[in-house]
Amino acid sequence: xxxxxxxxxxxxxxxxxxxxxxxxxxxxxxxxxxxxxxxxxxxxxxxxxxxxxxxxxxxxxxxxxxxxxxxxxxxxxxxxxxxxxxxxxxxxxxxxxxxxxxxxxxxxxxxxxxxxxxxxxxxxxxxxxxxxxxxxxxxxxxxxxxxxxxxxxxxxxxxxxxxxxxxxxxxxxxxxxxxxxxxxxxxxxxxxxxxxxxxxxxxxxxxxxxxxxxxxxxxxxxxxxxxxxxxxxxxxxxxxxxxxxxxxxxxxxxxxxxxxxxxxxxxxxxxxxxxxxxxxxxxxxxxxxxxxxxxxxxxxxxxxxxxxxxxxxxxxxxxxxxxxxxxxxxxxxxxxxxxxxxxxxxxxxxxxxxxx
Numbered sequence: 502x503x504x505x506x507x508x509x510x511x512x513x514x515x516x517x518x519x520x521x522x523x524x525x526x527x528x529x530x531x532x533x534x535x536x537x538x539x540x541x542x543x544x545x546x547x548x549x550x551x552x553x554x555x556x557x558x559x560x561x562x563x564x565x566x567x568x569x570x571x572x573x574x575x576x577x578x579x580x581x582x583x584x585x586x587x588x589x590x591x592x593x594x595x596x597x598x599x600x601x602x603x604x605x606x607x608x609x610x611x612x613x614x615x616x617x618x619x620x621x622x623x624x625x626x627x628x629x630x631x632x633x634x635x636x637x638x639x640x641x642x643x644x645x646x647x648x649x650x651x652x653x654x655x656x657x658x659x660x661x662x663x664x665x666x667x668x669x670x671x672x673x674x675x676x677x678x679x680x681x682x683x684x685x686x687x688x689x690x691x692x693x694x695x696x697x698x699x700x701x702x703x704x705x706x707x708x709x710x711x712x713x714x715x716x717x718x719x720x721x722x723x724x725x726x727x728x729x730x731x732x733x734x735x736x737x738x739x740x741x742x743x744x745x746x747x748x749x750x751x752x753x754x755x756x757x758x759x760x761x762x763x764x765x766x767x768x769x770x771x772x773x774x775x776x777x778x779x780x781x782x783x784x785x786x787x788x789x790x791x792x793x794x795x796x797x798x799x800x801x802x803x804x805x806x807x808x809x810x811x812x813x814x815x816x817x818x819x820x821x822x823x824x825x826x827x828x829x830x831x832x833x834x835x836x837x838x839x840x841x842x843x844x845x846x847x848x849x850x851x852x853x854x855x856x857x
Contacts, residue, residue, distance in 0.1 A: 527843045529829055530850035531594045532698065533749055533792045533816025535602045537579035538625045541618050545607060553609040553674075554703060561711040568714075571822055578820035582629060586636060588819065593829040595847070597819070598854055599626060600640040600668035603702040608646045608673050615644035619654050627662040638854055639664045640698050645673045648682045652689050659693050665854040666696035666745075671728035675705040678728055679735035691743040696790075696853050700749040701725050717823060725753030729789065730762070736775030738785040745853060746788075747814060751795035751804060759783050759807070790853070792816030793845065794825050798835045810841035814850050 551557050557565060577584050579602065589597060607618045619642050626639035641658030643651040658664040667690070673681040690697055704710070704720035704727075725748050732738050732746070748756075755762075762782040766772045776782065790812045791804055804813050815832055818824040825831055832845050851857055 528595045528847045528851065528856070529593055530596045530598060530815060530847040530854070530856070531589075531817050531819065531828060532598050532747060532814040532850050533700070533794055534597045534599055534819040535579065535821070536599050536622075536626060536629065537576065537602045538605060538622050539580065540621050540625070541605050541607070544618060544621060545610065545614070548610065548614070553607075554604060557703075564712065564714050564716065575820045575822075582632065585820075586633065589636065592817070592819075592827060594817070596636060596638065596850075596856065598638050598640055598665065598698070598850065599629060600698055600700070601626070601642040603670065603700055605642065606645075606670050606702050608644070608670065608702075610644075610646070612644060612647035612650055615646050616650050616654065618642075619644045620657075623654070623658055623662060623664070626664070630663070638856065640666045640668045640696070643667055643669070643686070645669060645678075645681060645683065645686070648686055651683070651686045655686065655689055655693070659695055664695070666690075666698060668698040668700055670702040671699060671724040672705060677731040677735070679731040679737045684737075684740065687737060687741045687744055691741045694743070695745075697744070697746045698749065699725065699728060699746055701728075722750050722753035725750060726755040729753065729755050729786070733762075733782050733785045734772060734775060738788060739776060739780070744788075745790065747790035747792060747853075749792055749794065749816070749818070751793065751800060752789060752791040755786070756791060756804060756807070757800070759786055762786075787812070790814055790849070793828065793832060794818050794823075796825060796831075798831075801831065801835045802837065805835075805837060805841060805845075810837065810844045811849055813845045814853070815846050 557568070578588060601622045605618060605622050607615055610618060623641045626641060630637045630639050641662065641664045643654040645651050655667060658667060672678060701721045701724035703716065704724040707716050707720045710716045710720045729748060729752065738744060766782050787808055791808065792814050793801055794816045795801055795804070815828050816825070817828050829846060832842050
């Protein structure tokens, strides 16, 4: 089952070949791709409730029915390594930075169960990488519902399993990341020098988004938008100046409307409380990284113009239907210099993930 492309994917072949921009060979890296671990489904089967997953809970019957079929259809791509590599080759992706399927966050679970889920996922990610170390690196998952357990599993991911960072959701069952007691976790991520890939698991207040798959296409970018605001305005980014956070889906909506926070900041005391004098909100926003899953050239060009090509990383959202199926072609079609394209396609990720 190949991941079908709407455009002709660049011909890069296997990991022995690389995309060439003028005289420079570029290793392409996908920062945004997921692995489904069937063992997790079995672990949580007896305690899972649909109310725990906003993407499902708030969906209309039509959307939910289609989503269930879609998940079944893509399961081979989400679980089978040979299919995954074939799809990578077809899309021109040399390396995937693989992270968990968002449905495996399981922050709703009791801490011990949450730890078991995280360890199961991380062991599966490590196994995937060990079998094909030239094609995969891993971003682990941690049980954020228990901050101490999260730090312990983070240490295991990096120190024992060799992972290059972690993927987390945009909230902990409706509690903002900045208010979930995670300062020690953020501090440890900062100390380790690894990356956080922030990917929503749905929006916890999605009753208005039931139809037309709005629970994903509106609610997911909205969840990221809210999370980034809180990380800035609750002072997390100020307290942790070395924190490296890459936000899925091009950063949600905030990246396109950042002037509003700078306008409001000097007018409202409650927006100034956690930001030191002389700093404006977008000073912190520009420290974030963003993936390229925005689907249009003009949006990608805008991200580069505002945040710099050094803060944009190529991504796909493999294996879901909301994925960018021709990631290299998407970057190449934008009005960017060859140097900018090379950085986005793989150079930036290589630095952040310590691939060299």
